[in-house]
Amino acid sequence: MSDRPVFVIGCPRSGTTMLQLMLHSHPHMAVPPETRFLVPAYYRRRAWGDLRIASRRRALAQWIATDRSTKFRELKIDKDEFVQQAVEGPGSLGSVIGTAFRMYADRFDKARWGDKRPSYVKQVDMLLRLFPDAQFVHLIRDGRDCVASLKEMPWYTLDSFHAVSTWAEAIDAGVKLKRTLPEDTYYELRYEDLTDDPATELKKLCHFLEEDFSAAMISPREAASVAVPEHKVWHSNTHGEVIRSRVGSWANRLDDWEVSLCEHMLGDRLESLGYELTGAARPAKEHIIAAQKTMQKRRASRMRKHMRDRFNRLREPSPVAALLTTRQRSLAGVPRQRTEITEPAI
Template sequence: MVTSAPASVRPVFVLGCPRSGTTLLQLLPHAHPRIALPPDNRFVLLGTPLRAYAERHGKVRWGDKRPAYALHVSGILRLFPDAQLVCRVRDGRRCVASLLWMPGGTAAWHELRFEDLVADAELRLRELCGYLDAEYAPEMTEPHRMAGAAVTARKTGHRRTHGTLGASRAGSRQLRLTPDQTWLCEAVLGRRLERHGYELSGALRPDPPNRSTTARCPPSDAPLTPSDGPPTAWHRVREPGPVAAGW
């Protein structure tokens, strides 16, 4: 028989599409005096080391951040029935642009749009704390103070986590997409973008000579495989650490 843990110590899992801002969202709860979310690690869904990390930081609630958890929500809830999931939602076109420019639900579910967070951090963080049954802590609006310890130096693509929150962060990447890239993103992600409140640009379909690469794109719900691109592109969207979750 599964016994529910008190709400104040329920584990927290942050998930979402790669490059959607999950690392920033890891820092925000980690800045709370009662919640600890570690940097990237190989302890996939292993509660004991994650609890130890929280205890080392003098905190009572533990959790983890991993974009790939979005593919295993049912497994997380089987292992941790009292878990709370925080899903990062971001304009898919900006996620694609961020990947291209990289160097080299239910009662257990809370969605948080990147653009809403950076536009009014305190409001959105108060909503997040309400969902997590945690008292709002003002230091959560200053995640850059935790970045030095919680974001590993090798993650050069996350340098902006060391800066302050601000609305200017929301749209900086989208401008780096070409019109053809924008059309492709909207052709694949259009319905999902609109469902989450993102306006489509109306980018024109590219001329045939520019569509040679788009013909090989998988359907929007098809998983990416190593054969869909060079190894560097494949590994960019996979989380480090080959350890199986084991459910």
């Protein structure tokens, strides 16, 4: 039985919550609601110091468990027990973070854990540093439907140009991942195929994950009451049966100029993924320029953040990779037992 972590990635509003629930419905996997501590803990890793020292692990674990920004409470695991297990666990950043997810899986007596956050599609390199044995499932949906859905979300405060860029970035990231990652690490499927024939698509996904297919995954309504917080009303559809009613609904939810913009800016990507274009008229010049500028600014921002992280990697305060699973320990070439560094005398 595999104990590799599983990450659900993709463009926001591409059905990743539905897929999260399908995986959570499997008897061997637990995938919690979105948390907010993995990425911040990684980028603030120098602040925690050498995590081979027990007191530093305690400080990080306490921040994860108590800071209001982390949403640790969504895991519904005991804070003190988590801190204790993190202190007693291996001395690496990934190990402390992974302990929280492992304890979540323990709540359901399941062997492996997952995590779902659409933006992870652009952070796979970081996730592999933390969890070198991770598997990634990229759910792809028609970009026009994603743009239409993003516009309607109460938490999405950006414009249609950003929504178009968001989908393009996720697809471009997926193309690179498919080209560079091993076949047992990266898997992609289309939302439309998953909703059209859940059993067939989930059987193929389970084969990738080295798990037996479970029929419970097809109707994950029960999992929604556990793994989708009540305040996230925009995920209300996950509490019902898997349906196709929203497939292609962009035609009634986007303005004509937005359809033209999507097909002009995203057309090659859409067609490469099997989505048909309407042949909409070329968008206005000002809309094309605005979309191009948005993409350029976002690309420059990502590059600056990437360069900062590359610099910080030159002066890591402590090990990053988790040492919790069978393959993680094997990849690191270390035995199960860790060597504790004692607190320096003052």
